[in-house]
Amino acid sequence: MARYRWYVDRDPFLNEFSRLQREMSRLWSQNFPEGQSAEVGLFPLVNIFEDQDNYFLTAEIPGLAEKDLDLSVVSDQVTIKGERKLEEKEDVNYHRRERSGGVFSRVVSFADRIDPEKVEASLKNGVLTLKLTKAEESKPKKIKVKID
Amino acid sequence: MKDKEIEARKKDETDVAAKAEGTREGIYYRPKVDIFETETELTLIADIPGVEQGDLDIDIADNTLTIVGNVKQKDDAHNYIMQEYGVGNFFRQFTLSEVIDQEKINANLSNGVLTLKLPKVEKAKPRKIEVK
Numbered sequence: 300m301a302r303y304r305w306y307v308d309r310d311p312f313l314n315e316f317s318r319l320q321r322e323m324s325r326l327w328s329q330n331f332p333e334g335q336s337a338e339v340g341l342f343p344l345v346n347i348f349e350d351q352d353n354y355f356l357t358a359e360i361p362g363l364a365e366k367d368l369d370l371s372v373v374s375d376q377v378t379i380k381g382e383r384k385l386e387e388k389e390d391v392n393y394h395r396r397e398r399s400g401g402v403f404s405r406v407v408s409f410a411d412r413i414d415p416e417k418v419e420a421s422l423k424n425g426v427l428t429l430k431l432t433k434a435e436e437s438k439p440k441k442i443k444v445k446i447d
Numbered sequence: 448m449k450d451k452e453i454e455a456r457k458k459d460e461t462d463v464a465a466k467a468e469g470t471r472e473g474i475y476y477r478p479k480v481d482i483f484e485t486e487t488e489l490t491l492i493a494d495i496p497g498v499e500q501g502d503l504d505i506d507i508a509d510n511t512l513t514i515v516g517n518v519k520q521k522d523d524a525h526n527y528i529m530q531e532y533g534v535g536n537f538f539r540q541f542t543l544s545e546v547i548d549q550e551k552i553n554a555n556l557s558n559g560v561l562t563l564k565l566p567k568v569e570k571a572k573p574r575k576i577e578v579k
Binding site for chain 2 (some may be wrong): 341342343344345346347348349357359360361362363364374383385386388390391392393394395397398399400401402403409418422424425
């Protein structure tokens with residue numbers, strides 16, 4: 300199973316690279332609309348934003364309850380694992396079959412280390428929200444300059 | 448044997464024709480659905496993460512089924528470091544070929560998945576005509 304690491308940091312070159320990837324993805328899906336795979340091995344898609352002390356991650360995982368989800372944090376990485384089971388129906392006539400199910404495992408890397416004791420996770424209406432507090436030693440420390 | 452891997456797919460944006468409810472602000476996405484039928488009913492399952500019970504509108508008129516889900520938590524106020532999906536409302540319409548018994552429609556919203564059961568109207572029983 301493919302595992303992709305996404306580095307979320309502020310390196311301008313990497314941001315440019317991922318912008319380019321997004322552009323390519325967009326052009327691709329313009330030619331092949333309607334349910335085209337975004338990038339293989341990247342479920343769930345995530346949004347990440349931050350403030351001074353925390354990272355916030357949101358992901359859409361409809362149909363999953365807490366027990367179906369496996370979250371872990373180590374150092375500067377978060378792993379989101381689970382399985383989305385779809386109802387298996389026999390003897391029915393399908394008109395549309397657009398939803399996809401299966402196992403998933405995704406590692407997201409951050410620029411700062413995360414404090415594993417302080418992670419908050421909530422799953423509501425199929426949306427996973429993580430609040431990841433940056434580890435103390437990762438935060439930049441102000442240095443006082445003595446003026447003699 | 449390897450477990451089946453799930454696919455990640457981008458959300459499809461859709462245009463919402465302005466209807467009686469008025470134009471709502473925001474982006475509308477087309478939710479992914481599974482539709483299947485048996486002899487007695489039609490079942491529709493839609494992925495609408497982020498929609499709460501009170502923000503879901505299901506309407507049937509003239510054989511057209513309209514599903515509108517409003518998502519409150521729009522985080523456009525944030526500066527994303529990384530944004531792989533957009534947050535917006537959901538809208539999708541279907542034309543129903545079968546006649547549905549509207550009294551018996553059953554809707555269930557759980558974990559961001561809408562399951563809609565639409566029982567078909569019982570077909571009138573054929574009447575035997577005796578020829579004397």
